[in-house]
Amino acid sequence: MSALLEGLRAALGDAGLLAGGDLSAYEQDWRKRYAGRALAVARPASTDEVATVLRLCHAHRVAVVPQGGNTGLVGGSTPDDSGRQLVLSLSRMKRVRGIDVANASLTAEAGCVLADVQAAAAGAGLLFPLSLAAEGSCTLGGNLASNAGGTQVLRYGNARELCLGLEVVTASGDVWHGLSGLRKDNTGYDLRDLFIGSEGTLGVITAATMKLYPQPRERLTALAACTSMDDAVALLGLARERAGDALTGFEVMSAAALALVARELPQLHQPLGAAPWTVLLELSDAESAEHARSVFEGLLEAAFERGAVQDAAIAQNLQQAKAFWHLRESIPLAQAQAGLNIKHDIALPVSAIPDFVTEMDAALTAYLPGIEVINFGHLGDGNLHYNVQAPASVAASEFLAAHEAPINTKVYDAVQQRGGSISAEHGIGRLKREELGQRKDPTALALMRAIKRALDPLDLLNPSRVL
Amino acid sequence: MSALLEGLRAALGDAGLLAGGDLSAYEQDWRKRYAGRALAVARPASTDEVATVLRLCHAHRVAVVPQGGNTGLVGGSTPDDSGRQLVLSLSRMKRVRGIDVANASLTAEAGCVLADVQAAAAGAGLLFPLSLAAEGSCTLGGNLASNAGGTQVLRYGNARELCLGLEVVTASGDVWHGLSGLRKDNTGYDLRDLFIGSEGTLGVITAATMKLYPQPRERLTALAACTSMDDAVALLGLARERAGDALTGFEVMSAAALALVARELPQLHQPLGAAPWTVLLELSDAESAEHARSVFEGLLEAAFERGAVQDAAIAQNLQQAKAFWHLRESIPLAQAQAGLNIKHDIALPVSAIPDFVTEMDAALTAYLPGIEVINFGHLGDGNLHYNVQAPASVAASEFLAAHEAPINTKVYDAVQQRGGSISAEHGIGRLKREELGQRKDPTALALMRAIKRALDPLDLLNPSRVL
Numbered sequence: 001m002s003a004l005l006e007g008l009r010a011a012l013g014d015a016g017l018l019a020g021g022d023l024s025a026y027e028q029d030w031r032k033r034y035a036g037r038a039l040a041v042a043r044p045a046s047t048d049e050v051a052t053v054l055r056l057c058h059a060h061r062v063a064v065v066p067q068g069g070n071t072g073l074v075g076g077s078t079p080d081d082s083g084r085q086l087v088l089s090l091s092r093m094k095r096v097r098g099i100d101v102a103n104a105s106l107t108a109e110a111g112c113v114l115a116d117v118q119a120a121a122a123g124a125g126l127l128f129p130l131s132l133a134a135e136g137s138c139t140l141g142g143n144l145a146s147n148a149g150g151t152q153v154l155r156y157g158n159a160r161e162l163c164l165g166l167e168v169v170t171a172s173g174d175v176w177h178g179l180s181g182l183r184k185d186n187t188g189y190d191l192r193d194l195f196i197g198s199e200g201t202l203g204v205i206t207a208a209t210m211k212l213y214p215q216p217r218e219r220l221t222a223l224a225a226c227t228s229m230d231d232a233v234a235l236l237g238l239a240r241e242r243a244g245d246a247l248t249g250f251e252v253m254s255a256a257a258l259a260l261v262a263r264e265l266p267q268l269h270q271p272l273g274a275a276p277w278t279v280l281l282e283l284s285d286a287e288s289a290e291h292a293r294s295v296f297e298g299l300l301e302a303a304f305e306r307g308a309v310q311d312a313a314i315a316q317n318l319q320q321a322k323a324f325w326h327l328r329e330s331i332p333l334a335q336a337q338a339g340l341n342i343k344h345d346i347a348l349p350v351s352a353i354p355d356f357v358t359e360m361d362a363a364l365t366a367y368l369p370g371i372e373v374i375n376f377g378h379l380g381d382g383n384l385h386y387n388v389q390a391p392a393s394v395a396a397s398e399f400l401a402a403h404e405a406p407i408n409t410k411v412y413d414a415v416q417q418r419g420g421s422i423s424a425e426h427g428i429g430r431l432k433r434e435e436l437g438q439r440k441d442p443t444a445l446a447l448m449r450a451i452k453r454a455l456d457p458l459d460l461l462n463p464s465r466v467l
Numbered sequence: 468m469s470a471l472l473e474g475l476r477a478a479l480g481d482a483g484l485l486a487g488g489d490l491s492a493y494e495q496d497w498r499k500r501y502a503g504r505a506l507a508v509a510r511p512a513s514t515d516e517v518a519t520v521l522r523l524c525h526a527h528r529v530a531v532v533p534q535g536g537n538t539g540l541v542g543g544s545t546p547d548d549s550g551r552q553l554v555l556s557l558s559r560m561k562r563v564r565g566i567d568v569a570n571a572s573l574t575a576e577a578g579c580v581l582a583d584v585q586a587a588a589a590g591a592g593l594l595f596p597l598s599l600a601a602e603g604s605c606t607l608g609g610n611l612a613s614n615a616g617g618t619q620v621l622r623y624g625n626a627r628e629l630c631l632g633l634e635v636v637t638a639s640g641d642v643w644h645g646l647s648g649l650r651k652d653n654t655g656y657d658l659r660d661l662f663i664g665s666e667g668t669l670g671v672i673t674a675a676t677m678k679l680y681p682q683p684r685e686r687l688t689a690l691a692a693c694t695s696m697d698d699a700v701a702l703l704g705l706a707r708e709r710a711g712d713a714l715t716g717f718e719v720m721s722a723a724a725l726a727l728v729a730r731e732l733p734q735l736h737q738p739l740g741a742a743p744w745t746v747l748l749e750l751s752d753a754e755s756a757e758h759a760r761s762v763f764e765g766l767l768e769a770a771f772e773r774g775a776v777q778d779a780a781i782a783q784n785l786q787q788a789k790a791f792w793h794l795r796e797s798i799p800l801a802q803a804q805a806g807l808n809i810k811h812d813i814a815l816p817v818s819a820i821p822d823f824v825t826e827m828d829a830a831l832t833a834y835l836p837g838i839e840v841i842n843f844g845h846l847g848d849g850n851l852h853y854n855v856q857a858p859a860s861v862a863a864s865e866f867l868a869a870h871e872a873p874i875n876t877k878v879y880d881a882v883q884q885r886g887g888s889i890s891a892e893h894g895i896g897r898l899k900r901e902e903l904g905q906r907k908d909p910t911a912l913a914l915m916r917a918i919k920r921a922l923d924p925l926d927l928l929n930p931s932r933v934l
Contacts, residue, residue, distance in 0.1 A: 104704075181816035184625065184891040186614050188664075188903060188934075214711065244713070287762070349572070378651075445655075454921035455918075466655060467655075
């Protein structure tokens, strides 16, 4: 080990290697579920230095845990507690290498903070649409390694769909120069999408070329009250038909979720009365405020006529629009205040959601009367955060200890029956690795293992994550 | 071999195995560049039968060449001339398994003809936007295996971006049940996109779930005359900004290309006078004909003001719109009438195109005075069909024999210098395999070879294609 550390220090300099001292910021995951212990933290400043780190680790057979902003939710970016894994932090590689306005693309290094990428695009008059709660500290490399989703997937896709090209260092320290501003390229296997979402287990992403978009002229937000999930799904179909890709947000919140917000955060104004489901819609218009408003009014009118919507409010100004979004984004906070709960990040075909919700709500209530389902999420993407809270009479910690496993089984069984996913946007990491091994198609698992062996035969890249 | 054929006949029945007789329809590629000889043609009728074929071939160590509509342009779907490769035709697997309107998705088998998939979607009131010249005979499986492009990539992406899930049979005959209607799924490596575009070398796609879209209310087409490629690129930026995703087509045609059409197909009306570059724009509007027209007029007005456009014509009815598209689509026909030529299917960052065109046109004219560049293509995607015809004084066959290789080198060198692609949408197959081996990033090639060995260790799936 000391030979490796000497080699790393010689290659990276003192600023590039943290060995000894308090490394807890790199060893502890964001949710504080996994406390690890690192051999050291390498902080290379260039792609060549990353390649050197990987070559040295390969020679010394030392495992590497790549880390971006360390905001992941599944324990994928921190070391285990053996003290023998090297954390490879990309935090010093944070340069925006270039913006190509005519090609609507941007190239940045993996350690760029997402908000800085957004700002760089805005500075060139363009939009980088990836947006999520952790954007002030998560990094582009981590976003790609975990194929991050967020609030604008409906229109712009997740991180994978925003990426045009990658620069990647392999397990043995070779560099794939795959940065590309091309919209079309049929020269061989899709390596790019294989590295994206592989959570650092197949290679280390050091830079990426991403798509940019025109800034919309106007963003308009509305809330709509629906009597049933079927109505919310019908409203989605209508919105797609009428607004096309101007529809950039379609979020759903259950009555229980908004009641929880009212209880925990009473200072937040709720513009609509209580309804079984409240939908937040956002339109991004390429033309004008007037045009956006007229599309929205036409859409809501049609929805009223079909009985899909019972009540609605269009934000009258930016402040109101922010308040509508704030309501949606406050649900996790209200949940945190109310105590521990069982979280699910599931995806289903949109058509299967009404039936799933009805059946699962009933099954959970039958299982444990008084149980509270806090259901909200990106309905437009078929992605629900179907969270479950203890009955008022039961302490949250006891509830979790006794019921987390059986409730997960119920929820994931129902998801699997309907062809859904047990991880829509957060990934697998360590948290869902066992679940994946039990539930994923066996042929898919065998293919994944074969690819892992082919690209990382010594199992040095983020071992025991995902697979 | 006879044991294999007996096994196949027992599993597939007489309708499922063609051995002996005239197999030339399966042995000859569409461009008639490669005449092969097949051991036999297996025509399984179900996924289970495909799995049986692959298991038997695996046991007997016989190579398999998957084939859809056999309309590929790079020799990827026909056997070599050894007489020892089995053609696996998916043509009997042509069922649309289902359409999920609320989820906007369709599941169909690999042998479904593209036009039938389009028709099934339209029958459900939705749009399946993949569209290309061979749509009357190419198949969904082939479209996915080659990651087909076509005329609507600008808005809807290529085949890869339209696919939600796959069913695939592996080299050893296992079935991956990966059909999925999910928009989000972060449970492991992206196997789907790895099989898409792998040209039958990693597995056999037997079915797919594809995205559907609302039918646009109105389609509107215009022609615009530009003085320079810089102006055409500026017009693209303006169109993106003003029309957003309503912009579904942005094709460019050089003066020489339209002059060739005028010469070879004088019956076709050309609405605009000769201009260095003519752009075809298409808007697909979610609202109304009036709205589409007002967006188009606003866009063209702004383009005139900036001097990006010198003349323009908006189609007044569907017939005119079709005539505009027909003009664009007639260029290959006019070229075919004019005799053999050297074809390129290249992609570049849009920003690099003006410079590339200026430099390459000059370089080719200097190389061989009188040479004619017929340049046209999907400028919105950065994809040019940069074709080269003999000077009037030189016979086409002599021209090709003497100049194809040096001209390819010049064009591909210039493409490579600018980070472009030597195959934007047609793939590699046999035609560009050597070129790929010389020009692709060596690390990428090593990764591709490692993946091929991992998924097809006996090299039985479409061997010697791509790699």
